[in-house]
Amino acid sequence: MWVSMGVxxxxxxxxxVPMSTPNQTRTTNAxxxxxxxxxxxxxxxMVFAIIxxxxxxxxxxxxxxxxxxxxxxxxxxxxxxxxxQESQYVVSRIDQARVDKILAEHxxxxxxx
Numbered sequence: 121m122w123v124s125m126g127v128x129x130x131x132x133x134x135x136x137v138p139m140s141t142p143n144q145t146r147t148t149n150a151x152x153x154x155x156x157x158x159x160x161x162x163x164x165x166m167v168f169a170i171i172x173x174x175x176x177x178x179x180x181x182x183x184x185x186x187x188x189x190x191x192x193x194x195x196x197x198x199x200x201x202x203x204x205q206e207s208q209y210v211v212s213r214i215d216q217a218r219v220d221k222i223l224a225e226h227x228x229x230x231x232x233x
Contacts, residue, residue: 163191 170183 163187 166187
């Protein structure tokens with residue numbers, strides 16, 4: 121979206137300034153479903169493979185604990201990445217609000233003393 125900001129009100133003195141609106145990426149329900157199903161299949165396949173692996177119970181337990189640790193670490197990493205992205209979005213929105221306020225309060229015709 122573009123906004124025309126004129127100094128004297130004349131069309132030839134207008135300056136075109138882009139208004140920035142953040143792109144809101146919307147994830148579809150189908151993507152959430154696909155991610156959930158693929159995670160479930162991967163986890164169940166790994167559990168099935170560990171259970172039916174022809175090794176001693178200690179090795180099976182080690183692989184099971186490793187799978188559990190890897191799964192919880194993946195969730196923690198995803199949460200940290202999401203939190204970092206959300207904090208950057210909030211900071212950029214606050215900065216944009218400050219700039220908008222300064223621009224709204226600025227009067228180009230006021231005398232500088």
